[in-house]
Amino acid sequence: DAKTTQPNSMESNEEEPVHLPCNHSTISGTDYIHWYRQLPSQGPEYVIHGLTSNVNNRMASLAIAEDRKSSTLILHRATLRDAAVYYCILFAIYNQGGKLIFGQGTELSVKP
Amino acid sequence: DTEVTQTPKHLVMGMTNKKSLKCEQHMGHRAMYWYKQKAKKPPELMFVYSYEKLSINESVPSRFSPECPNSSLLNLHLHALQPEDSALYLCASSRTERPGLNNSPLHFGNGTRLTVT
Numbered sequence: 001d002a003k004t005t006q007p008n009s010m011e012s013n014e015e016e017p018v019h020l021p022c023n024h025s026t027i028s029g030t031d032y033i034h035w036y037r038q039l040p041s042q043g044p045e046y047v048i049h050g051l052t053s054n055v056n057n058r059m060a061s062l063a064i065a066e067d068r069k070s071s072t073l074i075l076h077r078a079t080l081r082d083a084a085v086y087y088c089i090l091f092a093i094y095n096q097g098g099k100l101i102f103g104q105g106t107e108l109s110v111k112p
Numbered sequence: 113d114t115e116v117t118q119t120p121k122h123l124v125m126g127m128t129n130k131k132s133l134k135c136e137q138h139m140g141h142r143a144m145y146w147y148k149q150k151a152k153k154p155p156e157l158m159f160v161y162s163y164e165k166l167s168i169n170e171s172v173p174s175r176f177s178p179e180c181p182n183s184s185l186l187n188l189h190l191h192a193l194q195p196e197d198s199a200l201y202l203c204a205s206s207r208t209e210r211p212g213l214n215n216s217p218l219h220f221g222n223g224t225r226l227t228v229t
Binding site: 034036041042043044045047049068087091093098099100101102104105 | 116153154155156157160161168199202209210212217218219221222223
């Protein structure tokens, strides 16, 4: 299974943009890049995913490098509620279906 | 609130006990998952069920026995666990067996916190 590398922790100020990086140098051509986040005392929740092109949704934007070996999750205006562990995940397709294998994650703290 | 419901929220069991964790979803999802999460670590995949059939077992010890009685329910039967099995057990579901394709992300419950004494 291809792996992802993320910084252990990052800090942000409230209402400022946050760029969360992820390296995935062993990504294969069919692997999708997913981001989930886990707020304290909750299960993970889906944030965004993409394959090659940059993606936007109501929660965040995902910027994918041209060679696909890295990506960046962008939160446009961080709020205190965005404090969580953010996981960058490569989705691998197998004959039996698919597996989401979580990386180590980045713990994001947001200062008022 | 989450659309995937896990019960109980907390469970304490001895090493000789038999217990079960329950997970329920009513979103019509056809794939369901068990993950295990130790403190300060990422979730680790244990099992995947697709259309009520076990499709992936990540070499989980036999003291963990999954069961999918119907498309809405997923159980994890526990027997003869060890203290190192204490963890947060997360259940998830997705619309298809390929989460992330066709707009089918994983929906997680808030987990059962298991303590083995």
